[in-house]
Amino acid sequence: MEAVIELENLTTGYRSLSNEKIITSEINTSLLRGELVCLIGPNGAGKSTLMRTISGDQKPISGKVFLEGKNIHELTPKYLAKKLSLVLTERVHAGMLTAYEVVALGRFPYTDWSGKLKDSDHKIIQEAIAMAGADELADRTLSELSDGERQKIMVARAFAQEPQVMILDEVTAFLDLPRRVEIMKLLRKMANESGKSILLSTHDMDLALRGADRIWLLPKGGSMQIGAPEDLILNGAFQEAFATEGMHFDSQSGAFRIHNNYDTEVALIGEGDSATWTQRALERNGVKVDPDAKILIKVQSDQDQNVWIIEQNGSETEIRSVYDLIIQIKKN
Amino acid sequence: MASTITTSISTPKSKVRLASHSRLFLFPILIVGTLVVFLLELGIGSVKIPVSGIVNVLIGSQVSDSTWSTIILELRLPRTLAAIIGGAALGAAGLQLQTLFKNPLAGPWALGLTAGAQLGVALVVTSAAVIGSSFLEKFEFMGNLSIVAGAMLGCVLVLMVMVTVSKYVSTITLLIFGLMLGFLAQGLISVILHFTNQSQTKIYAGWNDGSFAGVYWEHFPVLVPMAIVGLVGGWLMTKSLNAFLLGENYARSMGLSVKRTRLITLGCAVLLAGPVTAYCGPILFLGLIIPHLARGLFSTSDHRILMPAVMLLGAIIAQAADLFVHLPWEKHFLHLNAVNALIGAPVVMWVILKNKKMRGFEI
Incomplete structure (x- = not known):
């Protein structure tokens, strides 16, 4: 399958005049068309930095990120916006904008200076809303929606941007389990039916194991492990990455267990x-x-x-x- | 069954969906309202002039009472036009600042821009006094321009401080900071005025009490072009401001140049607030409340609707406030800012009570 995003010897981190701080180093991998990849790893492993670097928001220390063969850090913001869209953790306060108007903002890179929507734009917006199963939400203002409904709308907005790649950073963080499952199902649908490549960073191990085509596992200070969820469990990478005092990953049940001192x-x-x-x-x-x-x-x-x-x-x-x-x- | 499905698909949903467009019929009403208040402004005062008289004066034909022509052309028309421009400009600047700072109580006054402009003007007036008191009278247009330049420079300096501070403090703290900056400017102004002679201090003291009545015909060649550039610029940025509603990170991800949008929008706000403050003095509340009234009236946050709405509403409210000041009161002289406070303070209270973020529960 065709690679949409390729990472070539990518080293991320922060560089100031006097020194540089490397967060993740020498990553080589790709994100294929229609693939749903979950980026997981313990806190502080550098997930957010890696996500920002891949989405073109932050310059790498060394190495390159390619989007359809072009260096992502050399693309114009407008070109990039037509290829890649984001959904973020942050709660959006959009005043009195309706859910429909928020999804319509996904057409931003395509409309003229006045932002006027053509019939074709409306069609894409309606498709995105239907895809997200958010038809009943369309006329309500964003401030009236629950956290889960709001993130669904933000996913629909990212979809209406008609990108090749959607990058989602911890978007399920504030949601309860049914809502998290719902978002995951929606993302799977977008990957399978529309061929979007989706990269999702998450804390939700269980959901990642069940929903992802591939997992990018980023251990703290180690090198990134890549494979099908089951591969990473069978080769012990998963257990190692999350090994902490008083807890272990039980490969039988696919869940974390708390150690006890049995008496x-x-x-x-x-x-x-x-x-x-x-x-x-x-x-x-x-x-x-x-x-x-x-x-x-x-x-x-x-x-x-x-x-x-x-x-x-x-x-x-x-x-x-x-x-x-x-x-x-x-x-x- | 099949037929119902077909109809539901073929219905042009796009027209139904944009709820914010359902109140567009209000625009003609606002335009008529602007004209009505305009005529009232010209007609009402210590001397009452009928509509026919106003129209005759405006189109330049003979009127029965020659003083009417003087009253309208020399006093009421420049004042009314200043109110229209001032209201529209402050409303637009308020909208731009509220969206850019993501702060519902932002405005030229609340963020200290007005005070900055005053300080700039005080500095220009004082330096003119030091250089030579005849400077301002001799080169009228240049003096005119230098006052506006001083006001805008003051605005720019304050904005630079506020933009920097806004990165480190919350919504409410920023407003307090802006108010303190205002007090600081007022203190500095008192000290500066110490170095001028009494007559100039008097001029400043009069100006320090905001009013549209201090604007004369010779001010318009500076005021009008700047306001037009600011308003047109504001209109061109409406699409970008809509993206800003989702926050800077989302705006950037949609291909928007955040830095450029900020720079242009703040530049427009300075062009709008600076000259108006330079000629009318500090006009309180209007820039803050007009965007809220527009949002309430049109029930939307879409800047493509709000931008023209704040201009019209601003023109109406500023004229109405000015009209109220100039009603033939028998014993009393009303201040414009007192009237503004009567309308403005309750609106601000309502915004605070309505808005979770403002009540401090959620930052």
């Missing part, structure tokens, strides 16, 4: 949701689940009613909730 051991017998969540509650409270343990907990589900039975030293105790179970175990 009690129990054996757990049971099936399904009730067993899974019981184990989680136990681990959270520093109880290790081990089949050989002396204390045995049986989880039984009859008629939507869960019952936990603790067997210890030949005696049985029946308990009706996870909360009471934990209290009982802690007593021992």
Whole structure:
């Protein structure tokens, strides 16, 4: 597939007269047409600097960024705006502009000095709004919208700019889970159906693992790892990048787990949701689940009613909730 | 079913969607309003002149009372035209500053531009006194121009300070800073005037009380071209100002040169606020409130609509305020800024109460 963005020995950072501070070094990779790439990494790894350098907003220390074969830092702002659009973390206060008018601003690079919209512009704006599933929002002012609706409109605006590449910086940061999933689905649609190349930086590991075609993993101080999400888990890059005290990435469940110092051991017998969540509650409270343990907990589900039975030293105790179970175990 | 789908697609949604364009019918009303207030301004005063009299004077035909011609042409017409230009200019400058500083209470006065202009004028008047008191009278046009240049230079200096400070402080702090800058300028002006003779101090004291009545025909060759350049410039920048509503980062990503837009827009604001302050003195509140009234009336933030709206509204409100001042009051002399405060202060209070950002909960 054709590369829309190429990074060639790209080293980002800040340069002042006296010294230079390198943030990320020697990155070589590309963003293909119709590809959705998530840039992830711990705080302070240099995601934002890299994003700003790729979007042409900041000059690199060395190396180059190519957009369709042209050095992005030599393009005129107007040309660049027709090829690349941005969605940012910042909340937009657009006064009394309606959502439609905000999306219409995506046509900025194409309209004349007065900003007059032609019929063809209106058509593109309406398509962008329909794509984002934001038809009902169009007539409302931006200030009336929720954070999630507002970001949806900003994504539609970026789409109406008709770019080859959309760059989104932490756009889901303030959104709840359903809204984050919704934005991710929307971006996938834009990549698949319209062939946009999308680069999204995010803190949301789970969403990145499920939604991205490729992941650019930027560890703190290390070199960037690139691959399908699954590749990065299987080769251990993911676990390494996010290894911190008291936490580890569990490659079985694809989620982070908090380490505990276990002081009690129990054996757990049971099936399904009730067993899974019981184990989680136990681990959270520093109880290790081990089949050989002396204390045995049986989880039984009859008629939507869960019952936990603790067997210890030949005696049985029946308990009706996870909360009471934990209290009982802690007593021992 | 199929037929309903076809109709919903073929409906020209574009016309329905731009809600902000639904109040365009207000423009003819504003134009008529401007003309009505214009006629009232010329007709009402200690001497009442009927509309037919006004029209005859304006088209140069004979009128029954020869004093009418003098009153209109020498007193009321220049004053009214100054109010029209001043109102439109201050309204446009206020809109530009509010968008550029992302501050709903910005305006030539609140940001200290007015004070800067006053300081500039005081400096010019004083240096003229030092160089030779006859300077201003001898080279009338040059003196005229140097006062305007002083005012604009003062505006530019204040703007440079405010733009720098705005990078480090919040919306509200910036306004306080602007007010303090104003007090500082006032203090400096008092000190400077100490070095002039009494008659000049008197002239300044009169001017320091803002009024459209101090503008004479000889001022228009300077005032009008500058206002026109500022207004046309402002009109040309409306598209860019719309992009600015989303913030500088988004504006830049749409291909806008942020630096150039800032420079041109601030330049226009100086061209609009400087000369008006130079000739009319400090006109309070108008630049701040007119953009809000325009937004409320047209229910939009689209500068392509707001820019002409603030010009017309500015012309109407400035004329109306001036008319109120010049009503035949029996015992009392009203100040223009007192009237402006009566209209302006409640609007500012309303903006503060309405706007979350202004209440300080959200920066």
